[in-house]
Every structure is written in C-alpha cells, then in structure tokens.
Amino acid sequence: MPRPLTRNLFLILTVSLLLSACSRQGIYETAIGLERSSAGLEADTVTVDSLDIAYLRNHKAVDGDTIVMIHGFGANKDNWTRLAGHLTGDFNVYAIDLPGHGESSKPxxxxxxxxDQAGYVAQILDALSxxxxxxxxNSMGGAITALYAANHPGKVKSAVLFDPAGILEYESELVDLVMEGDNPLIPRKPGDFERLMEFALEKEPFVPWPIMGVMEERAxxxxxxxxxxxxxxxxAGFESDFRxxxxxxxxxxxxxxxxxxxVINYRNGEVFAEAIPGSRLELMEGIGHAPMVEAPAESAELFRTFIGQPAE
Structure with missing residues (x-):
C-alpha cells in the first residue's frame, strides 16, 4: 500500500518543532526522517573504494523484485521517497546518492x-549485492540509467527514464539560459533555490519554509x-556516442x-524512443522535469502497468 507523507503531517510536525524551539536543521532532519519512514525507507551507507555512498532502502525487505533509483543533477536520494512510498510494499527499493551529491562523498x-557515473553505479550495486x-x-540519472542498462544487459529487468538527459536534439529554455551564462540549476545565493524549484517543477510539492531554507543552504x-x-x-561531447x-x-x-x-524539451522523448529498441514513451500533461516528485502515484502506476504488476 502507498505510504506517502501528507501535507497535514508536515504541518503538524513543523508547528510542533517550532513550538519546541528546535533549530531549522533539527526540523529538517526530523521531517526528512518522517517522510522516509512513511515511505517504508531507512538510510544506510556503503563504502566503495574511497567513496562513502549514502542510500535509502526498505525498512523491511519484501518478497519482490528490486528497484534501484538514480537521481538527477544537483539532486539526491530523497527525490524518490514520494514515489517509493507507492512501491515499497511490493518491491525492495534502493535510492542512491551518487558521488558528489546528497550525503555521499563529494571529491x-x-x-x-x-x-564515469554509470561506472560508479555498477560498483555501488556490486557492493550492495x-x-x-x-x-x-531522472534527468542526468536517466542518462546514467540508460548507459548502465546498455553496459550491463544481464543485470537489468527493466529501465524507466524520467525526463532523461543525454539527447538535446530539441533545445529547451535551460539551454538558452546556460548559453547566456545563467544556470538556474546551480543555486549561488539566497532565493536561487526557490527559483530552481519553480523552474524545474510545474507541480511543486508542499515544503515548509524551515525545510526549504536548509535545502537552499545545502544547495x-x-x-x-x-x-x-x-x-x-x-x-564531454558525448551525444553521438550516447545515442x-x-x-x-x-x-x-x-x-x-x-x-x-x-529543463529538457519533452520532444526529445521521441528521439529516445526511436533510438531504444521496443521502448515505450508516456507523456504527462501538466508535469515538469520530475514526474516522480510531481506525480508519484501516477508514475508508480505507469511503472506497474509497464512491467505487468498492477497494485492489488
């Protein structure tokens, strides 16, 4: 059964912690912990070579397939908790912080x-057995997923690419901004993180201000x-090799x-679909760059239908 954290729980938590004079960092840690727990997840770490890799996994293993979730650029493993809450009842979920992101090492x-990053994923999954x-x-993580699937065909049951990077045949608003020297994906000063959220997400989830403040500081x-x-x-000049x-x-x-x-023009989805044999493309109306954050229930249902395991 899905176990996403509700807006009301966030409100109750925030008010309670504010009244008890907790720091913003304390509010953030408690809220993130509650959302993970609500999704049936808990945090853990594994060491791969000299890198400490943080990840989320099922609090309780189930008799089902495994799902590995790989976030996008500048994001982290907690981008997946809302989707995972609809899946951990039937699947064993691993949401990974890639090197340079989240709570993993950042050399x-x-x-x-x-x-390189697809190679790190292979090492991490080997370490986790x-x-x-x-x-x-998602995004950069979608491109990494595609490369991992291409390089390790015997280890992938299915691949789901949410708004993947890797092909830019159709340019986007982000490309124009980056060409002008303005990258909204890299916050540099107060206010930039809110701009990032508004730019990347068409359907923004509710995030209380103390938590948003800590997220901005970390970014x-x-x-x-x-x-x-x-x-x-x-x-890297990778596009032809990637295709x-x-x-x-x-x-x-x-x-x-x-x-x-x-961030990435949705029409590139058609190019991906043409390049990958037998792939299926699903477009979501009213959704931006992160469907698993903006529409977790619908995303979970699309995945379940795709693999032929609908929710009971």
Whole structure:
C-alpha cells in the first residue's frame, strides 16, 4: 500500500518543532526522517573504494523484485521517497546518492562524465549485492540509467527514464539560459533555490519554509562540486556516442516525460524512443522535469502497468 507523507503531517510536525524551539536543521532532519519512514525507507551507507555512498532502502525487505533509483543533477536520494512510498510494499527499493551529491562523498578530482557515473553505479550495486533489478533514473540519472542498462544487459529487468538527459536534439529554455551564462540549476545565493524549484517543477510539492531554507543552504554549499559535475557533462561531447550506446539496450524501457519540462524539451522523448529498441514513451500533461516528485502515484502506476504488476 502507498505510504506517502501528507501535507497535514508536515504541518503538524513543523508547528510542533517550532513550538519546541528546535533549530531549522533539527526540523529538517526530523521531517526528512518522517517522510522516509512513511515511505517504508531507512538510510544506510556503503563504502566503495574511497567513496562513502549514502542510500535509502526498505525498512523491511519484501518478497519482490528490486528497484534501484538514480537521481538527477544537483539532486539526491530523497527525490524518490514520494514515489517509493507507492512501491515499497511490493518491491525492495534502493535510492542512491551518487558521488558528489546528497550525503555521499563529494571529491572534486574524480570523473563526472555520464560514463564515469554509470561506472560508479555498477560498483555501488556490486557492493550492495544488487543484481537483476529494475532501474529508474531522472534527468542526468536517466542518462546514467540508460548507459548502465546498455553496459550491463544481464543485470537489468527493466529501465524507466524520467525526463532523461543525454539527447538535446530539441533545445529547451535551460539551454538558452546556460548559453547566456545563467544556470538556474546551480543555486549561488539566497532565493536561487526557490527559483530552481519553480523552474524545474510545474507541480511543486508542499515544503515548509524551515525545510526549504536548509535545502537552499545545502544547495549553495554544494556549488563548487555542482559546477564541476555540470561542466564535465556539458563538455564531454558525448551525444553521438550516447545515442549509439543506448541502441544496445536489451531490457524493456519506459520513457516518462512531463510535457511542461523547461529543463529538457519533452520532444526529445521521441528521439529516445526511436533510438531504444521496443521502448515505450508516456507523456504527462501538466508535469515538469520530475514526474516522480510531481506525480508519484501516477508514475508508480505507469511503472506497474509497464512491467505487468498492477497494485492489488
């Protein structure tokens, strides 16, 4: 059964903690912990080479398939909790903080090209003994998911790409802004994180102001590594190689795209669908760059229908 955290629970939590004079950081940690718990998840870490990798997993394992969730640029594992709440009753979920993101190690001097990151995912899943799983990815994580599926055909049951990066045949508002020297995906000062949320999400979830403030502080603190990662992806000149690589995917692929996406033009979904043999494209009206955040129940249902395991 789905277990998403409701707006009312957030309000009750926020008011209670404010009355008890908790710090904003304390409010944030408690709220995030409550949302994870409500989704049936708990936090853990694993060491891969010299990197500490943070991730979320089922609080209680179930007799079902495994789903691995890979976030996008500048995001983290908690982008998946709302979707996971609709899946952990039947699936064993792993939501990973990629290197450079969330609570994982953030070295500046490692490779952050898409190919590098797909390699890190392979190492992380090996360390977690995760094999033959459904893999989901959003934006940058969608491109990483596609490359992982192409490179490890025997380990992927299905792949779900939410508004994936990797192909920019149709340009977006983000491309125009970046060309002008303005990247809304990298907060640099107060107010930038709210702009990021408004730019990326057409249907913004409710987030109380103390939590939003901590999220902004963390995003600004990650500016340096975010700039390194963005530059590594932007300057790689990978698109032709990427298109060739994803033609090798053997697993069933579902592409889900919000039609109001300002980060990556939804029409690129057709290009992905043409490149990946047997893939299916689903467009979501009124949704932006992160369908799993903006429409978690609908996203979960699309996945379940795709793999032939509808909710009971």
């Amino acid at each position: 500046i001097d490692i490779g952050y090209r898409l190919e 995760v094999d033959n799983a459904h893999i989901m990815g 600004i603190a990650n500016r340096e590594v975010n700039e390194v990662i963005f530059a590594a992806i932007r300057d 060739d690589a994803i033609t090798e995917i053997q697993a069933p692929v579902l592409i889900i795209w919000g039609k109001e996406d300002r």
